[in-house]
Amino acid sequence: MGTSYISNNPFACASGLCYHKPDAQEGMLAELASVHTMKDNKSLKQSAARLHRGLAKLYLDAHCELDYADPLQLLVATILSAQCTDTRVNLVTPALFARYPDAQAFADADLGELENAIQSTGFFRNKAKNIKACCRIIVEKHGGQVPGTMEELVPLPGIGRKTANVILGNAFGVPGITVDTHMMRLSQRMGLTKEDDPEKIERDLMELVPKKDWTLFSHRMIFHGRRVCFARKPDCEGCVLAKDCPRIGVEKMKGRKGEGAKG
Numbered sequence: 001m002g003t004s005y006i007s008n009n010p011f012a013c014a015s016g017l018c019y020h021k022p023d024a025q026e027g028m029l030a031e032l033a034s035v036h037t038m039k040d041n042k043s044l045k046q047s048a049a050r051l052h053r054g055l056a057k058l059y060l061d062a063h064c065e066l067d068y069a070d071p072l073q074l075l076v077a078t079i080l081s082a083q084c085t086d087t088r089v090n091l092v093t094p095a096l097f098a099r100y101p102d103a104q105a106f107a108d109a110d111l112g113e114l115e116n117a118i119q120s121t122g123f124f125r126n127k128a129k130n131i132k133a134c135c136r137i138i139v140e141k142h143g144g145q146v147p148g149t150m151e152e153l154v155p156l157p158g159i160g161r162k163t164a165n166v167i168l169g170n171a172f173g174v175p176g177i178t179v180d181t182h183m184m185r186l187s188q189r190m191g192l193t194k195e196d197d198p199e200k201i202e203r204d205l206m207e208l209v210p211k212k213d214w215t216l217f218s219h220r221m222i223f224h225g226r227r228v229c230f231a232r233k234p235d236c237e238g239c240v241l242a243k244d245c246p247r248i249g250v251e252k253m254k255g256r257k258g259e260g261a262k263g
């Protein structure tokens with residue numbers, strides 16, 4: 001899960017794991033806009049419900065794929081998951097959490113040692129700096145406990161709305177829509193938003209999906225993005241949502257030069 005949102009075109013990311021989208025896709029936003037002009041909010045809600053029913057059948061037990069035992073471990077794992085796979089993060093965190101068992105330990109960590117411990121997750125200098133600074137504030141302002149509100153989480157170093165929603169939804173049971181690169185791409189392809197800004201996408205989806213379903217809907221969309229609706233080569237032929245999905249931008253994307261790499 002990436003933490004930075006470099007907006008423009010969700011279809012250009014080969015890995016599906018980053019927000020870097022160098023080639024704006026001509027006509028995609030216009031296509032999305034025309035769908036939204038034709039569909040009113042009620043029919044968009046019905047589309048969202050149909051799509052979510054299909055996803056629910058496929059991913060009944062979709063869940064956060066990061067390993068964690070408490071809110072602090074989830075916070076640290078989510079920071080580490082920026083531009084990195086959850087699998088890679090899960091390889092690093094057992095030793096990390098044994099070495100640094102609480103916020104005080106992370107706050108007191110030797111920066112170089114912490115960098116070494118998380119090096120394989122990439123961008124390790126920035127991540128180590130953020131984890132240490134974040135835990136320092138958690139110790140000083142929140143008694144060593146990860147706070148459980150969006151307002152308290154977002155000001156912490158390395159925590160944006162996406163990370164905060166992951167923490168709130170999974171560690172505190174507070175419903176939240178997580179807009180990562182998969183959610184951006186899929187919600188646009190499915191015609192559920194015409195936006196390309198994560199916060200605006202989050203707002204659109206909050207309108208369309210019942211609040212009680214926000215967290216599970218996010219997990220299911222992310223599961224589908226990782227397993228079927230790949231960034232570069234979505235498996236529309238084998239997709240259970242094919243009859244309900246308008247596949248916005250998919251055909252044009254397939255026709256682009258240089259496509260074909262596995263997403």
Ligand code: SF4
Nearest residue numbers: 229234236239242245
């Ligand atoms: S039909 Fe294609 S574009 Fe739509 S969700 Fe399935 S794989 Fe993605």
